[in-house]
Amino acid sequence: MFDFLDHYDLLGAFWTTVQLTVISAIGSLIWGTVLAAMRVGPVPVMRGFGTAYVNIVRNTPLTVIILFSSLGLNDTLGISLGATDFKVIGFRLAVLGLTAYTSAFVCEALRAGINTVPVGQAEAARALGLSFVQVLTLVVLPQAFRAVVGPLTNVLIALTKNTTVAAAIGVAEAALLMKQMIENEAQLLLISAVIAFGFVCLTLPTGLILGWVGKKVAVKR
Secondary structure, eight states, X not given: OOGGGGGXXXXXXXXXXXXXXXXXXXXXXXXXXXHHHHHHSSOHHHHHHHHHHHHXXXXXXXXXXXXXXXXXXXXXXXXXXXOOSHHHHHHHHHHHXXXXXXXXXXXXXXXXXXXXXXXXXHHHHHHTTOOHHHIIIIIIHHHHHHHTHHHHHHHHHHHHHHXXXXXXXXXXXXXXXXXXXXXXXXXXXXXXXXXXXXXXXXXXXXXXXXXXXXXXXXXXX
């Protein structure tokens, strides 16, 4: 029944999916943290930029962002992100698009976590002479991260599934392989079940492990 799978690099496709997820998750966490700092910061221009970025990106379809990364940045502006091979360029542009999109959701999750930190702690830190950056990095963000492990886990799971959109620009991940398999084989239901099972194997352990971590590190108030 599964003999046709021998002709396809299923593990390689899911390995590309894992790479897309991990690299985009790291980039989204960094950029999303910066955006959250902007949104709660004292500088009006930075608050405005953070608010505009989050509202615009969250309400823009991911497919549009991924296609813009390829057609707009690469084909129109000639931005290749330091690569010459077509596959590498596509992979890097997909990471860029996924990071730009997911960071907006990371920002909102972190901002919610920041709002759970008692205002008195930030005021006490400022009374000790700490700057805004010191208060944020030493007092507020450590507690905020501990409070939002659950929401960030949901964002990571959504990111894992969103990597399928990268197939639109030719990145050889699981969704593109599924498309090729369906075109070549008369096994639609079986192929769909195999790909779905692969994503379950990626997302289910992630949810269980990070859910356990979230309970362990949760701030007791």
